[in-house]
Amino acid sequence: MAEQASVTVADLDALAARLVEVESYLHLEEKRGRVEELERQSAAPGFWDDAEAARALMAELARDRDDIKAVEAAREGIADARAALELAEEMDGDEELMCEAASTVAALTREIDDMELSSWFTGKYDHGGAIVTIKPGQGGLEAQDWTFMLFKMYMKYCARRGWKVTINDCPAAEVIGIDRATFTVEGKDAFGMLRAEAGVHRLVRISPTDAKKRRQTTFAGVEVIPVLPDDIDIEIAPDDIRVDVYHASGPGGQGVNTTDSAVRVTHLPTGIVVTCQNERSQIQNKAACMQILKARLYELELQKRADELDEIRGPKHDIGFGNQIRSYVLYPYQMVKDLRCGVETGNVDAVLEEGDLDPFIVGYHRWATGNADYTPDEEDLAD
Structure with a gap:
C-alpha cells in the first residue's frame, strides 16, 4: 500500500508537462478549429448525397x-x-486519499502514454485497420507450430486492445501448427500499432517433436498491410484473376464447413494468391479475398513507384537467421528481446500466452522516431 501511495506534487507536474507536449504533438488547437469546420459541413444540406x-x-x-x-x-x-493530494497532506497524510491520488496518477500515465503513442502515427493509414499475415519460415514442422503460437499471441493482444478481429484464413498443417494465418484487425490505431510487428520472429526452445529433446531454432514472418479505405480505387480486371473453391478447415483439423465455401483468388499478372475461409458462403469469402488482394496490389504499386515501402511494410527479408526483429528464447533461459529497440523481458508467458506486447510495440515506436536507419549488430543477432 505504501508503494502505491508514493505519488508527489513533482509527479503531477511531470504529467502536466507531458500533457502539454502531447497537446502540441496532436495539434489540438488546429483540431478544435477543424472540428468546428467539419460540424458546419456535416450540417449542410445535401451532406449525405455522397x-x-x-x-x-x-x-x-x-x-x-x-x-x-x-x-x-x-x-x-x-x-x-x-x-486529493493536497487534502491528504492537510489530513496528516490520509492513506485513503493518498491511494486515490496514486491510483489516478497511474491511470493518467497510461492514458497519456496512449495519447503520446497515437501522436506519433502520422502515416496515411496509421489510424485505420490492418491485415496481418503470418507465415512459417526456416525450421520445418517446428516453424508451422511457431506460426500457430504467434497467431494465438496476436489474438490475445487484439483482445487486450479491444480490437475486432476477423480471421480470413488459418488452415491447419498436416502434422503440427498451421500453414499460415491471415486476419483483419479493426480498431483505433490498429495499423499504426501493428506495423511494429512486421518482420521475422525467431523462437529458440526444446523441440516438442524431437524424441531426443534437442534445442531447435525456428522462424516465422509477419506481414502487416493497411486496410484500404473505400475511396482508394484499385481496378482488377476479371480476366486477371482465377477463383478456386474448396472445403474449408480450421486449426487443429476442425472443419469450418462441409461445403466448398473456401475461396482462393490468384492474381495472374503478379502471382499473388489470397485465400479466405472464415465465412460460411463463397460470396463472403470472395469479397474478403478481393479486399486483401486490393491492399496487396496497392502496396506493390507503392513499391514500384518509390522507396516508401519501408513506411508501409518494412524491407523484405528471407524468413530465417540474421533477419529477425525479435527473439523469443524458451531454453536454456527465458527471454523475449526486440533487437531493434532493445526492449526485453524474462516473462515469456506474459508475452506468448497473454499477448502482453505493448512494451515492445510502444518501445519500437519510441525508438523508431530517431533511429530509422538502425540495423541490429552481430551480438543482437546471436542472442
Whole structure:
C-alpha cells in the first residue's frame, strides 16, 4: 500500500508537462478549429448525397473529437489528483486519499502514454485497420507450430486492445501448427500499432517433436498491410484473376464447413494468391479475398513507384537467421528481446500466452522516431 501511495506534487507536474507536449504533438488547437469546420459541413444540406465522402468526414470528426476529449479529461484528472493530494497532506497524510491520488496518477500515465503513442502515427493509414499475415519460415514442422503460437499471441493482444478481429484464413498443417494465418484487425490505431510487428520472429526452445529433446531454432514472418479505405480505387480486371473453391478447415483439423465455401483468388499478372475461409458462403469469402488482394496490389504499386515501402511494410527479408526483429528464447533461459529497440523481458508467458506486447510495440515506436536507419549488430543477432 505504501508503494502505491508514493505519488508527489513533482509527479503531477511531470504529467502536466507531458500533457502539454502531447497537446502540441496532436495539434489540438488546429483540431478544435477543424472540428468546428467539419460540424458546419456535416450540417449542410445535401451532406449525405455522397455517402462515402460523408462517412470519411464523420470518421475524421470522431477522431478529432476523441483526441480533444481525451486531453481535456486528462487535464481534469490531474486537477483531481492535485486536490486529493493536497487534502491528504492537510489530513496528516490520509492513506485513503493518498491511494486515490496514486491510483489516478497511474491511470493518467497510461492514458497519456496512449495519447503520446497515437501522436506519433502520422502515416496515411496509421489510424485505420490492418491485415496481418503470418507465415512459417526456416525450421520445418517446428516453424508451422511457431506460426500457430504467434497467431494465438496476436489474438490475445487484439483482445487486450479491444480490437475486432476477423480471421480470413488459418488452415491447419498436416502434422503440427498451421500453414499460415491471415486476419483483419479493426480498431483505433490498429495499423499504426501493428506495423511494429512486421518482420521475422525467431523462437529458440526444446523441440516438442524431437524424441531426443534437442534445442531447435525456428522462424516465422509477419506481414502487416493497411486496410484500404473505400475511396482508394484499385481496378482488377476479371480476366486477371482465377477463383478456386474448396472445403474449408480450421486449426487443429476442425472443419469450418462441409461445403466448398473456401475461396482462393490468384492474381495472374503478379502471382499473388489470397485465400479466405472464415465465412460460411463463397460470396463472403470472395469479397474478403478481393479486399486483401486490393491492399496487396496497392502496396506493390507503392513499391514500384518509390522507396516508401519501408513506411508501409518494412524491407523484405528471407524468413530465417540474421533477419529477425525479435527473439523469443524458451531454453536454456527465458527471454523475449526486440533487437531493434532493445526492449526485453524474462516473462515469456506474459508475452506468448497473454499477448502482453505493448512494451515492445510502444518501445519500437519510441525508438523508431530517431533511429530509422538502425540495423541490429552481430551480438543482437546471436542472442
